[in-house]
Amino acid sequence: MWQIRPGLESVKSYYVPDVAWPVKLDANERAEALPPAVQAGIAERLAAVAANRYPEIGQHSLKKALAAGLGLEPENIVLGNGSSEVLAAICRVFGGVGRKIVYPHPSFSMYKIYCLLADSEPLTVELDAGFALSPEKVFTTALKEQAGLIILCNPNNPTGGAMATEAVEYIVAGARCPVVVDEAYGEFAGKSVLPLLGKYPNLIVARTFSKAYGLAAARVGYAAAGREIIAAVGKVLLPYHINAFSLAAAETVWGMRDEFAPGIARTVAERERVAAALREMPIEVFPSATNFLLLRSARAKELSDYLASQGVGVRDFSAAPALAGCLRVTVGTVSENDVFLAATGKFIRGEV
Ligand SMILES: *Cc1c(COP(=O)(O)O)cnc(C)c1O
Numbered sequence: 001m002w003q004i005r006p007g008l009e010s011v012k013s014y015y016v017p018d019v020a021w022p023v024k025l026d027a028n029e030r031a032e033a034l035p036p037a038v039q040a041g042i043a044e045r046l047a048a049v050a051a052n053r054y055p056e057i058g059q060h061s062l063k064k065a066l067a068a069g070l071g072l073e074p075e076n077i078v079l080g081n082g083s084s085e086v087l088a089a090i091c092r093v094f095g096g097v098g099r100k101i102v103y104p105h106p107s108f109s110m111y112k113i114y115c116l117l118a119d120s121e122p123l124t125v126e127l128d129a130g131f132a133l134s135p136e137k138v139f140t141t142a143l144k145e146q147a148g149l150i151i152l153c154n155p156n157n158p159t160g161g162a163m164a165t166e167a168v169e170y171i172v173a174g175a176r177c178p179v180v181v182d183e184a185y186g187e188f189a190g191k192s193v194l195p196l197l198g199k200y201p202n203l204i205v206a207r208t209f210s211k212a213y214g215l216a217a218a219r220v221g222y223a224a225a226g227r228e229i230i231a232a233v234g235k236v237l238l239p240y241h242i243n244a245f246s247l248a249a250a251e252t253v254w255g256m257r258d259e260f261a262p263g264i265a266r267t268v269a270e271r272e273r274v275a276a277a278l279r280e281m282p283i284e285v286f287p288s289a290t291n292f293l294l295l296r297s298a299r300a301k302e303l304s305d306y307l308a309s310q311g312v313g314v315r316d317f318s319a320a321p322a323l324a325g326c327l328r329v330t331v332g333t334v335s336e337n338d339v340f341l342a343a344t345g346k347f348i349r350g351e352v
Contacts, residue, residue: 011116014109021313023339025330028157028185028292030214031267032333035259038252045248055244062251066222069254070194075227078234081242083184083208083221087151088114090180090204090223092236094149095120102142103151104133106159106322108182111151123147126322131159131286131294135167139174150179155189158317158328160288162189169193172200178229180204184221187212187264188271189289194224201226209250211291212264213257220250267291271331277341281348296325303327303347310343 016027033039063074070077080086087110095101095118103111105124115122123145125137133156142150150171155162172179172193183205186192194205208221220242223233253260275285275293284296297303300318304327307314314330317323329340346352 007116007119011113014113016315019313021308022311023332023336024313025292025332025336025340026313026315026328027216028211028290028328028330029216030212030263030291031331031336032214032263034214034253035256035263038256038259041252041256042249045252046245049244049248051244053244054240055242055247057239059242059247062220062247062254065251065254066224069257070224072197072224073227076197076224076230078223078225078230078237079242079247080221080223080237081246082210082219083182083206083223084110084114085219085237085241086206086221086223086233087111087180087182088117089233089236090178090206091115091118091120091149091151093229093232094178096148099148100145101149101151102138102145102147104138104153104156106131106317106320107151107153108157108184111153120148127156127159131156131161133163133167135163135170139171142171142175142177147177149177150175151182152179153182153184154193155185155289157184157290158292158294158315158323158326160286160290160292160294160328162191162289165191165193165196169196169200172196172203175202178202178204178225180206180223182206184208184211185290187260188268188291197224197226201228204229209253212267213253213260214263215249215253218246218249220246267331270334270337274329274331274337274341278344281345283344283348292328292330294323294326294328297327298325299347300325300327303344306347306352307340307343310339312340312343314340 063077067074091114100121102123204225206223209215286294304316315328317326
């Protein structure tokens with residue numbers, strides 16, 4: 001008789017419905033296609049990939065490019081199949097049987113899964129009523145419970161808010177364990193704790209090509225930290241875990257990252273326009289430093305269903321107790337946002 005590993009029954013699969021929404025505002029992807037020059041650059045690089053050869057085992061090429069751009073050494077970078085893989089690996093390195101991992105709640109739902117798959121004990125710190133995180137609470141919980149790792153999501157998904165750099169630094173400076181700051185949306189916030197890496201050997205910064213850089217399909221992310229941490233994370237990753245096509249695509253994007261600045265600026269401007277229009281309706285919207293907005297309405301589920309009927313896909317968190325009444329809406333293109341706003345306005349005015 002076979003038996004599944006004990007404990008796995010309590011791990012929930014990550015689930016999002018695979019729907020081809022005409023207006024897809026549910027996954028925080030870049031709304032627009034890649035800039036044409038970047039798309040062409042990727043096509044050229046992909047055509048030159050030797051499909052019969054394994055990728056570089058050390059992934060030197062992309063690591064060197066990232067390190068040069070970030071003012072680090074290649075030994076300070078570990079790449080992942082999405083930053084998801086890096087975050088999961090970091091949990092395997094600093095978690096383990098009988099060890100605790102502290103992270104905020106509500107936040108990225110995958111943290112719990114990474115934690116459980118690493119046989120570690122998740123320990124959540126609740127955000128306050130306005131979805132702010134108390135640095136003291138994180139700090140004291142981690143100390144008291146002798147946590148092996150702290151995960152911070154800054155800005156936070158799905159609430160959208162960003163902690164002050166000083167608050168993150170306060171946690172990192174006082175923690176007796178590594179602190180990984182997940183900056184999946186850092187490009188939209190316009191700030192990063194990367195400059196603190198030299199000061200704090202326990203700091204790890206995780207970033208991704210999936211959001212601002214529009215490369216969700218390729219699955220490439222990375223973490224930057226001191227070399228000992230990076231070497232340890234490298235140990236728990238399999239050889240050749242990122243395919244050569246994705247490495248080439250990410251390297252092209254990184255080399256042309258200036259091309260993404262206008263798109264990021266457009267998204268930030270649209271985010272503020274959409275937030276203002278929603279508040280006008282009125283709908284409660286939380287401040288966001290990301291490419292999405294979290295809104296709250298007593299009729300959230302109905303609104304989400306109505307939007308779906310109009311071909312607009314958003315992420316409905318309203319059934320989660322900590323996010324009661326909340327929907328997360330990715331900032332789309334101007335016309336996508338207009339479709340979303342028009343439908344939402346109709347719903348709010350009772351015209352549906
Ligand atoms: C999207 C996201 C990630 C990572 O995505 P990858 O595609 O695996 O790089 C990580 N953290 C948060 C909070 C995210 O929203």
